[in-house]
Amino acid sequence: MCNSLENRIEKNSAVLLHFTLTLEDGSIAESSRLSGKPALFCLGDQSLSDMLEDQLLGLKVNDKKNFTLPAVAAFGEKNPDLIQYFSREDFSNIGLPEVGAVILFTAINGREMPGIVYEVMEESITVDFNHPLAGHSVNFDIEVLKIDPQDGKKNENIVS
Structure with missing residues (x-):
């Protein structure tokens, strides 16, 4: 069950956000901004890595954050x-x-x-069969749009 206290992202929050993922060379791997469709994630449902969730914890609506995750915490190493x-x-x-x-x-x-x-x-x-971004460190540029939105569907094709 997703929930949130004090309008900050917490361990089981549902979060609607825009993101842009860039690779080491600066190329854009994926962007919800370009598609115009923000992504909905539920922290704690195992769809995001622990390190990615840690970067989101404590953020509020309208917060923006830029961070880089190593391959192992983003899409994994090539297997x-x-x-x-x-x-x-x-x-x-x-x-x-x-x-x-x-x-x-x-x-x-x-x-x-x-x-x-x-x-x-x-x-x-x-x-x-590796994820196309496996083996790459990934830069995340995110903007929190809503916390625990009541509308929208979870985007299962984004960041796992």
């Missing part, structure tokens, strides 16, 4: 076990993918997982 190799035959139903294509795969448990085609060779196709 070599999440790079998988497939035969070209595995793609016979959809055709040969191009490098950089994002394809949804169904895991053994039935869950869908996006994978990025990393390499297409004569015998095999390499697919990376």
